[in-house]
Amino acid sequence: MRLRLRRDKHGGDLQNVARGQGGTWSGVEQAVVYLGAPRALARDLERRLGPGNLSAAPPRKERRVELDTIELGLERSGARLTWEPRSKKSGLLEWTGADGRGAQLELRAPPAFVSDLEPGPLRQALRKTAGLRRLIELREVDRSERELRRLDERGKTVARVVERRERFRRPGSGASWSAARSTLVALPVRGFEAEHGELVAALADVRGLARANGTAHERPAPGLPFRFEPLEAWPRLERGRPAAGALRAIALRQLQIVQAQEPGLRADLDTEFNHDLRVAVRRARAMLSQLARAVAPGEVTYLREQLAWLGSVTGPVRDLDVLLLEMRQLEVELREPLATLAELVEERRASEREALIEALDAPRWVEVQALWQGWAESAGCEIAPELGELVASRIERLLRRVQREGALLGVHAPPDALHGLRIECKKLRYLLECAARIVDPGQHAQCVSALRGLQEVLGAVNDARLQAERLEAWAKPLAKRDPRSLLALGRWIERRRTAERSARTRFAARLAALAGRDTQRSFEGLCAQVRSSELAP
Secondary structure, eight states, X not given: OEEEEEOOTXXXXXXXXXXXXXXXXXXXXXXXXXXXXXXXXXXXXXXHHOTTOEEEOOXXXXXXXXXEOTTOHHHHXXXXXXXXXXXXXXXXXXXXXXXXXXXEEEESSOOSSGGGSOSXXXXXXXXXXXXXXXXXXXXXXXXXXXXXXXXXXXXXXXXXXXXXXXXXEOTTSOOOOOOOEEEEEEEOOXXXXXXXXXXXXXXXXXXXXXXXXXXXOOOOOTTOSSOOOOOOSSOOOOTTSBHHHHHHHHHHHHHHHHHHHHHHHHXXXXXXXXXXXXXXXXXXXXXXXXXXXXXXXXXXXXXXXXXXXXXXXXXXXXXHHHXXXXXXXXXXXXXXXXXXXXXXXHHHHHHHHHHHHHHHHSHHHHHHHHHHHHHHTSOOOOOSSBXXXXXXXXXXXXXXXXXXXXXXXXXXOOHHHHHHXXXXXXXXXXXXXXXXXXXOHHHHHHHHHHHHHHHHHHHHHHXXXXXXXXXXXXXXXXXXXXXXXXXXXHHHHHHHHHHHHHHHHTHHHHHHHHHSHHXXXXXXXXXXXXXXXXXXX
């Protein structure tokens, strides 16, 4: 595998992008896409921008496969990931960031996940957008393009515009190409935002061009197994709204999120569908518990029990997914001796997935959805308490509980006690997320930052402990199949135990930060805003 950082003449390379420098810009400083093919673009631009300051690069043609996630995250951000077969045994993976910088990587096959790439700047840059999502072969593209560069008096490129003509088809299908479509993209150059704005203004007057709605202008994606539009975690909320109606709206949104994940979970496209489903279930359960005063006693008890069932049937697969994801992150020297363990985990996962799909195919899941939706869409009792007052009071109570219970724990606290505190922190986090819909973002961010620090430590302690225990449970079946790998397993277990001890040493400092006076004032200010009679913007 060979990596080549591609550095354009405008400066910067992939390392800059990976560190968060050179990202997309706002307003007219972003890449702007137009539909159409003007007959005399260079002449039109010279007439509007002045003669002699345009340079045409040689036209080029290419045929590649474009990859993206189910959410089209790369395309929506203005980035591009392509695969070009070079022979039967290798090909070229090319990444281009939203600002034109990128890299090329020679591989034997296109990666299915970012984690399939060796550690390095390309993997780091892609992870920010693709995360743990599967990289899907969206489309095969037959493209011809020509680039015009606007130059200053020193001959330096200050703006770029690319004319493209493309045809599409499903990757590997050998099907007929779609009708050709023409687009034009105005690309910014860092440090010359004003010149890019002038180019965009000039293009507005060119005949035959129509500005597209954003950079992701509905290019065909025949490789997508299904359309997936991520939903916001929270509906629109208002402080002065009766909490009962708000709780129903929150519950309905979580159901919509769960239902949106089901096709990807059933197809086993990637692990994020099950993860996001479980997060929505936890969020719904937490809010039904924390805002229970808004409804009649016992009104949502049965619904919460059914949501707990859904969490239980999706849990085993998620636990195994986490183990496999962690295994992929191990260095080669430790990962390779554990290949047999990976096989055992995959076999167990296949069995657990069968059980999960059986549960989703059973009548109970249909009944749970009907119960969930029926309650969320019912009229309910639209009286006091108001949402703002109830959320604020619950935040105050949970914060005191977390601070009080945390003060009783130390570096050697029992695992169950730390796990219990972690659950309370999660409930508080969901309340803060709810509050974020109705308060000033700055005030909310300070509170979340303080809580997140404690959550990270508690999560690290719990995850490391559970993983060590689960790895120990794999020792017996692993010994039967491949005794030689037990040494590597022992090294991994000890590494997780060390990680737990290290996380425990950070507990006191993170708790102190949450209990500090500055944090207390932030929470007081947040709750005052949440209680305000003004409506959310």
